[in-house]
Amino acid sequence: MSYKIDKLDRHSRFVILAPMPLRLLIWLVFGVGSAVLPLFLAGLIIFDRGLFTAVSDTWSRGELVLISMTLLIAALGDLVVYATEFAKVKALMTVTSGFLILVSAVWYMDVFGNIISHQQFKEDFLRHWSPLFFIFALINATVCIMLPKKDRIEQ
Amino acid sequence: MNLVLLIVSGVVSIAGAIVAVVAVHRASAQPERRNRAAHI
Numbered sequence: 001m002s003y004k005i006d007k008l009d010r011h012s013r014f015v016i017l018a019p020m021p022l023r024l025l026i027w028l029v030f031g032v033g034s035a036v037l038p039l040f041l042a043g044l045i046i047f048d049r050g051l052f053t054a055v056s057d058t059w060s061r062g063e064l065v066l067i068s069m070t071l072l073i074a075a076l077g078d079l080v081v082y083a084t085e086f087a088k089v090k091a092l093m094t095v096t097s098g099f100l101i102l103v104s105a106v107w108y109m110d111v112f113g114n115i116i117s118h119q120q121f122k123e124d125f126l127r128h129w130s131p132l133f134f135i136f137a138l139i140n141a142t143v144c145i146m147l148p149k150k151d152r153i154e155q
Numbered sequence: 156m157n158l159v160l161l162i163v164s165g166v167v168s169i170a171g172a173i174v175a176v177v178a179v180h181r182a183s184a185q186p187e188r189r190n191r192a193a194h195i
Contacts, residue, residue, distance in 0.1 A: 086182065089175045096171035103164050107157075125157050133161055136168035143172045148179065 020146055027145045031074060032138065035067045056127040062111035064130040068137035069104040072097050075141035082149040093144050100137055107133075 018026070043058045051057070076097040084090050114121035 086175075086179060089178050092171055093175055096167050099167055100164055103160055107160075122157060129158070129161055133164060136165045139172050140168045143175045146179075147175065 020148070023145060024142065027075075027142070031071060031141075031145075035071055039063060039067075054127075056131075059130055060123050060127050061115060061121075062108050062126055062130070064134045065104045065108045065111070065126070068134050069101055069108065071141045072101045072104065072137050075144035076101070079144040079147060084147055084149055086147060089147060093140070093147065096140055097144060100140055104133070104137065 039058045042063070043052075043055070046052050046057050076094065079090060079093055079097070111121050111126065
């Protein structure tokens with residue numbers, strides 16, 4: 001079952017059917033930009049308190065893993081909700097996104113659980129490798145956004 | 156274990172992206188090819 005996009009208001013229709021570069025720009029500015037903004041704010045606070053040692057201070061407690069998870073879920077929502085003529089690609093990207101969401105959820109739960117129970121958590125791993133995971137998540141999420149959409153919403 | 160998960164995530168993500176981009180590119184190139192053949 002599907003709903004025609006004609007029923008939507010003009011702005012919603014424009015965002016869904018916008019050309020791919022524009023959809024990417026909207027995604028980068030409002031999706032990725034707003035997701036990464038808290039890191040800059042945390043960096044400012046750390047710097048202001050005189051505790052700044054490295055840029056990785058801002059993501060040493062799993063922040064980038066959490067950001068990756070939210071971006072992946074948002075992109076997966078965009079992929080799943082709208083119909084596309086590339087059903088196989090959609091299925092593939094759903095599986096890969098699901099896997100990455102699962103990995104990020106497990107990592108964040110592990111880190112957060114250790115932090116609140118005052119146990120040793122994998123800070124070095126997060127400092128050095130979570131940016132790489134963020135890049136992988138970003139690649140996956142961007143492909144989900146880039147996939148051409150049809151003019152209807154799947155139900 | 157963490158590094159293994161990271162590597163698997165990277166492989167899954169990049170392979171998925173390459174497959175998706177190639178599939179979409181091929182599908183969008185097909186009508187052009189068909190049009191060109193019809194024109195010739």
